[in-house]
Amino acid sequence: MHPTIENSSLCKKSLFQLDDAHYLNCAYMSPLSKSVEEAGIIGMQRKRIPNALKSTDFFEDSEKIRNLFARIINISNSHQIAIIPSVSYGMAIIAKNTNFRRGQNIVITSDQMPSNVYTWHKVCQKYGLELRVVKPDRTFNNYGNLWNEKILESIDRNTALVTLGHVHWMDGTLFKLKEIGQLARKYGAAFIVDGTQSVGALPLNVSEIQPDALICAAYKWLMGPYSIGVAYFGSRYLAGIPLEENWLNRVDSNCFPDLVNYKYEYRPKAIRYDVGEVSNFILLPMLVRALEQLLEWDIKNIQTYCCNLMNDKLINQMGELGFLVPEKDNRADHIIGVDIPKYVEIKKLQSILNRNKVLISVRGQSIRISPNIYNDEDDMNALIDALHQFRRN
Known part of the structure; x- marks a missing residue:
């Protein structure tokens, strides 16, 4: 069962042009909003x-x-x-x-x-x-x-x-x-x-x-x-x-x-x-x-929205699949590094994520998930589905 995202009305996906990719990689580089792009033009x-x-x-x-x-x-x-x-x-x-x-x-x-x-x-x-x-x-x-x-x-x-x-x-x-x-x-x-x-x-x-x-x-x-x-x-x-x-x-x-x-x-x-x-x-x-x-948008709202995206249900599902997430009190909600067991084949995991158009960063023996206000419930569900696929293979 997929987690439900609270306050989804805060989502600003329509203000960006992300096609059908599940872009969860703002820590690498944010996409430009349509209005920022227009300002450059x-x-x-x-x-x-x-x-x-x-x-x-x-x-x-x-x-x-x-x-x-x-x-x-x-x-x-x-x-x-x-x-x-x-x-x-x-x-x-x-x-x-x-x-x-x-x-x-x-x-x-x-x-x-x-x-x-x-x-x-x-x-x-x-x-x-x-x-x-x-x-x-x-x-x-x-x-x-x-x-x-x-x-x-x-x-x-x-x-x-x-x-x-x-x-x-x-x-x-x-x-x-x-x-x-x-x-x-x-x-x-x-x-x-x-x-x-x-x-x-x-x-x-x-x-x-x-x-x-x-x-x-x-x-x-x-x-x-x-x-x-x-x-x-x-x-x-x-x-x-x-x-x-x-x-x-x-x-x-x-x-x-x-x-x-x-x-x-x-x-x-x-x-x-x-x-x-x-x-x-x-x-x-x-x-x-x-x-x-x-x-x-108010930066407090952005952090709260990221917290709702990376909610307890999603974190627990990742834990059940064998992926380890740092304790909430010691981390932010907009960047989460997920430790991968050493027996996991990183290249295989990356291939499945790419096949599902889930875009995140691989850093060493971990994956870094970094959502923002342009992400939504579908993006998080796609991530969980990809991890399930990996564990089944």
């Missing part, structure tokens, strides 16, 4: 007649994005938001503007997304730091809670920086950002959060968590295009040096006739960190529309 059409673009057009959409994202993460000052091309770009800004001393350490979690790992390997090599990689012990049922405890135990007076996601990108483990941030501040360590796999689907209040920076790519749960992202910077980093010395991050850059009267003062706060050519007339309107629709 209109942006391309504007470039047909360049002389119609005014100087104000170089700034209006970026300011909209700052204001919208500030609302999403609950901060009052939109000038603390920068527009960046990627998570690695944001991490490079942090690395450039953090004072490191030999003998210090950096704390990360194991199997983080590489964009939040490679930078810190390089920093540790350059400055003689220890990279502390905190691993979970998956032999315990409540490994998520124990993982958080191990992270806290790894932070000490020699910790220069702590960086991790709100949820783990592979299995959805929830990290206790408030407690981790408090301990990092106690020792004077920078606290950096990669929000790519949570912001847009899981409420996050920067005022409560108080990270020194929150870096987000836009192409996953923010439902925007690829090659653009947003970053919040706290007071620790608001007077830093950007990666690029571009003209748009300077004061009075909106006065085009005066650009050759070079200004060496940066625009206020985090705006200095904007990527060069930030005024992308295609990507920015798309991200504006993506953020608007998230606020229209």
Whole structure:
């Protein structure tokens, strides 16, 4: 018997073009809604007649994005938001503007997304730091809670920086950002959060968590295009040096006739960190529309809807089929990593899922299910049916 989805009226599938695929893979990349796609097309059409673009057009959409994202993460000052091309770009800004001393350490979690790992390997090599990689012990049922405890135990007076996601990108483990941030501040360590796999689907209040920076790519749960992202910077980093010395991050850059009267003062706060050519007339309107629709839908509703999709009946059915799901208290509902017994043939399982047009990610000896507000009961039933088929074969 298939599980029943509550509050199915919240489903927004009609606003997307997903054909007949059961796309349960937002943690890989979100589909574009029809309205976000339309915003990109209109942006391309504007470039047909360049002389119609005014100087104000170089700034209006970026300011909209700052204001919208500030609302999403609950901060009052939109000038603390920068527009960046990627998570690695944001991490490079942090690395450039953090004072490191030999003998210090950096704390990360194991199997983080590489964009939040490679930078810190390089920093540790350059400055003689220890990279502390905190691993979970998956032999315990409540490994998520124990993982958080191990992270806290790894932070000490020699910790220069702590960086991790709100949820783990592979299995959805929830990290206790408030407690981790408090301990990092106690020792004077920078606290950096990669929000790519949570912001847009899981409420996050920067005022409560108080990270020194929150870096987000836009192409996953923010439902925007690829090659653009947003970053919040706290007071620790608001007077830093950007990666690029571009003209748009300077004061009075909106006065085009005066650009050759070079200004060496940066625009206020985090705006200095904007990527060069930030005024992308295609990507920015798309991200504006993506953020608007998230606020229209309300991120709390999105998380609740994902919880209803991944309800107890569905989880129990997966358990009866031999697939292990982390305990609810230690995971989010929009990303769930399902452990597969070692005797299971991953390629065979993947083949059956593909045959049934159930699109999810395989990560190691697990599958990652990541639904969103465009999924419905049929998608979840297709997943269960495919798993039943696999067990029968």
